[in-house]
Amino acid sequence: MTERHKNPDGAGRTSFIRATRSQTAGYQRDALWLAAIVHRLSGVALAVFLPFHFLFLGLALQSEGRLQTAVNWTGNPLVKFAEMGLVFLLTLHLLGGLRVLVIENLAWHDSQKTAATLAVLGAASVALFYLAQIV
Amino acid sequence: MTLRLYVWQRLSAVLMVPLIGVHLATIFYASGAQLSAAAILARTSGSVFWGGFYSLFVCAAAIHGAIGLRSVLADWSGLNPRRADQIMWLFGMTLLVLGLRGVAAVVVA
Amino acid sequence: MNSSIKVTIWRGAQIGSYQSYDVPQRDNQTVLDLVSWLQRHVVPDLAYRFSCRVGVCGSCAMTVNGRPRWTCRTHVSKVVKDGTLKIGPLANLPVIKDLAADMSPFFDQWHRAKGSFVPSAGRHDPMARVKPGSPRRQAADEAIECINCGVCYAACDSVRWNADYLGPAALNRAWTLINDERDGGNDARLKAVSGLGGCQACHSHQTCEQLCPKALNPAKSIAGLKRRALSAFLKGAL
Ligand code: SF4
Ligand code: SF4
Ligand code: FES
Numbered sequence: 001m002t003e004r005h006k007n008p009d010g011a012g013r014t015s016f017i018r019a020t021r022s023q024t025a026g027y028q029r030d031a032l033w034l035a036a037i038v039h040r041l042s043g044v045a046l047a048v049f050l051p052f053h054f055l056f057l058g059l060a061l062q063s064e065g066r067l068q069t070a071v072n073w074t075g076n077p078l079v080k081f082a083e084m085g086l087v088f089l090l091t092l093h094l095l096g097g098l099r100v101l102v103i104e105n106l107a108w109h110d111s112q113k114t115a116a117t118l119a120v121l122g123a124a125s126v127a128l129f130y131l132a133q134i135v
Numbered sequence: 136m137t138l139r140l141y142v143w144q145r146l147s148a149v150l151m152v153p154l155i156g157v158h159l160a161t162i163f164y165a166s167g168a169q170l171s172a173a174a175i176l177a178r179t180s181g182s183v184f185w186g187g188f189y190s191l192f193v194c195a196a197a198i199h200g201a202i203g204l205r206s207v208l209a210d211w212s213g214l215n216p217r218r219a220d221q222i223m224w225l226f227g228m229t230l231l232v233l234g235l236r237g238v239a240a241v242v243v244a
Numbered sequence: 245m246n247s248s249i250k251v252t253i254w255r256g257a258q259i260g261s262y263q264s265y266d267v268p269q270r271d272n273q274t275v276l277d278l279v280s281w282l283q284r285h286v287v288p289d290l291a292y293r294f295s296c297r298v299g300v301c302g303s304c305a306m307t308v309n310g311r312p313r314w315t316c317r318t319h320v321s322k323v324v325k326d327g328t329l330k331i332g333p334l335a336n337l338p339v340i341k342d343l344a345a346d347m348s349p350f351f352d353q354w355h356r357a358k359g360s361f362v363p364s365a366g367r368h369d370p371m372a373r374v375k376p377g378s379p380r381r382q383a384a385d386e387a388i389e390c391i392n393c394g395v396c397y398a399a400c401d402s403v404r405w406n407a408d409y410l411g412p413a414a415l416n417r418a419w420t421l422i423n424d425e426r427d428g429g430n431d432a433r434l435k436a437v438s439g440l441g442g443c444q445a446c447h448s449h450q451t452c453e454q455l456c457p458k459a460l461n462p463a464k465s466i467a468g469l470k471r472r473a474l475s476a477f478l479k480g481a482l
Contacts, residue, residue: 033401036449044207047200050230054193057237068172087162094155097148103448104145104467126159141444141470142477210405 035119039096042089049086088127095119136209140202147199154192179241186242193234201227249324251278253290254332257339262330275308275315275323279331279343292343299457302391305398306343307332312398314457334398350394350411357414358436361421362429372426384423387416387465389458396452396462408441412452412462415443419465422472438473438482446470 059066099115136144165175179185205223208214214222248266255263265286267278276294283290294304299317306315309323309330320329337345365372374381396412397403403411410418418437421427437443443466452462476482 030451030454032450032454036401036447040207040447043200043203047204047226050196050200051233054230054233054237058233058240087159090155091159094152098152100448101145101148101152103450103463104470129163136444137440138438138442138444138473138477138482142474145474210402 035096035099038120039093039100042093042096045089046086046093049089053086084127088123091123091126092120095123136202136206140205143198144202144206147195147202150195151192151199154188154195157188158192176241180243182242186238189238189242190235193231193238197227197230197234200230249278249320250328251282252328252330253279253282253287253343254339255287255290255342257341260339260342262332269320273320275306275313275318275320275329275331276304278320278329279306279315290343291341300391302393305334305393305395307335307398312395312455314393314395317457334394336398336400336403337394345394345398347394350392350397350413353397353410353414353441354392354417356436356441357410357418358429358433359414359417359421361424362427362433364426364428374425378425380423380425383468384420387420387460387462390416390460391458393457395455395457399451399455401449401451402445402447406441406445409445410437410441410443412446412466415446415469416460416462416465419468422469434469434472434476435482437469438476443469443473 096119099119102115201223204226205219208222209216209219212219247269249269250264251267252262252264254260265282267281270277276297279290279292280294283292292304292306294316295301297304297316299314302314304315305312307313307330308315308318309325311323312334313323315331323329331343333339333343333345337347337349340346390413392413394413396416400409400412402409415437418433422430422433427433446463446466448463448467450463453460453464456462473482
């Protein structure tokens, strides 16, 4: 078995990273790593969504009627699903953020794996609760 | 990320913890009670409380989102720091303007 | 029980390839035993590094089945997967040859983080008395046993993503010195660990904590630095 990796020393950092990554992929599946990456990705997703959310609210500037149309439009199951996803993302990001704030600022507890899992469970239940409300 | 950005990001995060709590509760209430756009606007328009609340929220979110985006870009895109800073400011300002416009729409309307 | 293990080893420098060998399995065999057997019996020019073989010197770390490990105290039976082991040099560092990574960036960051003691008294001053139970001494105690193995550095995503990041070990070291009552270099040190690539660049993944063979918790030390830096910043001192 032979696996090739190019890893030229002076060829810039990116290629160095790519080549070494394959040697270290294993640990990335740990619960805490997942908690961190979920926190980051949910943050990016929220950043992408936020301008649209604000534009949507801005519709009320033009007329209440347009906002009503938009609010009605959110009755569409697909849009409902997307909305639920956003509340889910927000909750997830909030809980992940609380995890970081706790780690950084409060006395350290060794139970963070549990905390991370609880955070995801908490987010999921809030999202389900929301889904139950709007369906 | 410089220490200054770190501080702004964490302070805006702490500020948003209660704000998000109230926001989520409001969403649950509004969708649970099946409020129409008119009913929502009736509650928000002219309200100093909601105007202040959501203006603060928009400012914090703009700061937090812009710095967060900068960190992700710096880590994952290999952009040089100056370009990442430019994108941070551009994105933050966009959020701020659009967000305050949205708040104005539902409070002043 | 298998009588042999299929071992895949990185051969070459920055450019190279993984190559497979069969190595006889023994009771209580460590990964370092296995690498040494290979070097003595099959691949005489295999480059790797070790010294103490008992977990003191910190020179034997390698990537074993995807994770950085101290190889002299990692039992093969604990990490072997389906009778195979994949062994490479530490990640996040340039490769010199085969299993030997170039540790210079790791130690350079140590210096950038001002990881050496700065005396605040001279030889004619009375001996400093540090109470073993004092909070600062205890904070330093928790973090002091680092053997510079580089496992945390190889495991850290922030190191991987951010070329300036000082890394878990150097910051952990700075934290022990910040808690050393006798040290006189803490203003400069706090500046160094909150400047370019400083403690604020840690994403709190805690991978360092999970993999440190000495069961240290660099993420916790870094959190301490973050609190110091934050309050210094708010007071206008940074
Ligand atoms: S907690 Fe910080 S130092 Fe430790 S692995 Fe994560 S990013 Fe690196
Ligand atoms: S902190 Fe732990 S993993 Fe990192 S260099 Fe020191 S002993 Fe090794
Ligand atoms: S050889 Fe010294 S720590 Fe492994």
